[in-house]
Amino acid sequence: MSRRHVTFQCQGEQLVGTIDGEDAAVGLLIVSGGNEIRSGAFGGQAALAARLAELGFAVMRFDRRGIGDSEGQNSGFRGSAEDIRAAQGEFRRQCPSLTRIVAFGNCDAASALMLMGGEGFDHLILSNPWIFEDEADDAAPPPPDAIRARYAQRLRDPKQVLRLFTGKVNAASLKSGIKAALSRSEGPSELLTQMQRAMRDSAVPHTFLAADNDRTGRAFASAWAEDEAPVRRCEGASHAYVEDHAREWLDEQILGILLG
Structure with a gap:
């Protein structure tokens, strides 16, 4: 398994990313949620990338502007569309044999992908999308x-x-x-309404995942209309899927889509 670091530009600022695996036909772009660096909570995203690379996929992770090793100002998930587009472009340049790119985002990374309608991707894996108006309101009670x-x-x-x-x-x-x-x-938040509108206008296939022991995942699963797209739920899973059974479940969901 190979792992290499890359740098690329986003609106004049230098971003840093990591690519696992050799050139492949199918790749996964992991978008970090919150203010997490590209390795993810407890190194979970780095470990996921290594596992998928061993199975023959290319995987790219990156730090958006103002996070981790990347330059610039942190504009939050609502301002990350250009960062995602830049990472997607660099992924294609670094792995020119890619014919299909799947994006995976957890929490507000999923929300960011939804707000941009999954532009340029072949499939979206959207885990525990954040639907609350206040980005810092992670201690508030669920709806x-x-x-x-x-x-x-x-x-x-x-x-x-x-x-x-x-x-x-x-x-x-x-x-x-x-x-x-x-x-x-109180009804849907404005953020949720914007996410729904963007996804209804998008033709990109997408899959929703929710950790059943996570308030963010439960809130999304409760608020999202099942007729728009069903939500696959993992019982006993926390927000970052750190439990053994949850990690295996998440791997199965992602692998199934990469192979699809």
């Missing part, structure tokens, strides 16, 4: 629809029902959760 869906899921689990009837559920937390679940939903 009522997501809370109701979570309670419905727990009531279908015999172990959770047993905990409830044996008094092993914190009464204060249960009361707070029920109150939140019964509250009125």
